[in-house]
Amino acid sequence: MDHRLTESQELLRRSAADFFNQKFPLDRMRELYNDRPARDAELWPALISLGWTAAPFPEVVGGFPGGLMEAAPLIEEMGRAAFATPFVHSSVAAGLALAGQPGASGLAPKLASGEFTVVWCGPSGLDAPPQLNGGSVSGTVHGVAWPELATHFLVPAAGSVLLVEATATGVSRRNLDSPGAEAAGQVIFAGAPVLQVFEAGLAADVLLGGAAGNALLLLGASERALELAVEYAKTRIQFGQPIGAFQSIQHRCADMLIAVEVSRNLAYKAAAMHGTGAFERSARRAKAFLGDVARRVTRDAIQIHGGVGFVDNHRVQLSYRMTLSASAYYDTPHEHRAVISQLVLAE
Secondary structure, three states, X not given: OOOOOOHXXXXXXXXXXXXXXXXXXXXXXXXXXXXXXXXXXXXXXXXXXXXXXXXOOOHHHOOOOOHHHHHHHHXXXXXXXXXXXXXXXXXXXXXXXXXXXXXXXXXXXHHHHOOOXXXXXXXXXXXXXXXXXXXXXXXXXXXXXXXXXXXXXXXXXXXXXXXXXXXXXXXXXXXXXXXXXXXXXXXXXXXXXXXXXXXXXXXXXXXXXHHHHHHHHHHHHHHHHHHHHHHHHHHOEEOOEEHHHOHHHHHHHHHHHHHHHHHHHHHHHHHHOOOOOOHHHHHHHHHHHHHHHHHHHHHHHHHHOHHHHHOOOXXXXXXXXXXXXXXXXXXXXXXXXXXXXXXXXXX
16 A cells, blocks of 8 residues: 655644654653653643644544644654653544534534543443443443543443543542553443433444544554664673564564564555445554554563663663554454454355
């Protein structure tokens, strides 16, 4: 597939790379990873102030032309920078799904502007599904991304998808300890009022959009891990020469490079296929492949660094932690492969 970007896409990519390198280099991100309140207070508002939350949306609601493909370079650069925010959850997964809903026309502009941050409360396998009772919802959901930054939650319940305000009566939320880059927590609905009810098909749109978006994050994290590994291999001296001179290190870096290049093809194909009939398979293939490969590439980068790579606050750890989060949300690689197999066998 031709990965050449349009002029506007390349401009957004360069702008994002410059912004992250200058304002939030990895050393600064390392500090923020150790101070979650400061990180939450800085990163997401910074992205909103730049207007980049509008990148995946159509112009009619205040977005950029080009849809998910337009935002793809931005998401990739976020992964490279370990810039953890609710962007994929709110602007991509929930945002693009709601933008295609006739009854959600008033939500899309607020998502594009960053006024609303909508997060998916999908099933985690740990809890019973929330229950809809009249105009209210009750239940507990674990593994919710960015619960304390969300202004609204999308909750699948009773064959439909519910929109619930995060600050409504009957909603409680809290962050839990997580090894990944993104905040993850628990949301409890105790008779919380429902703002709007959508058809169950919205859930599939959220899932596929989130899978494609996270594939791009995983791509960026893998690229940065490879860069750090190669840089270290060139400068770390062992037995009188750089460790990059040893065949075992060369072969491992070569394998990482091949994995990253294949990943780029799948991730960008999924973004390009958004809005077409081929999007489901493309998104699932990208998430299935990158969910496994990114973990392997980031682990290999840590191993190339040797003992220092296992230090919790080393820069290479940021890519690994980004990968842990992005690979977990919107179904696992195994779940995506199972669905793809079913689709192929049904043909």
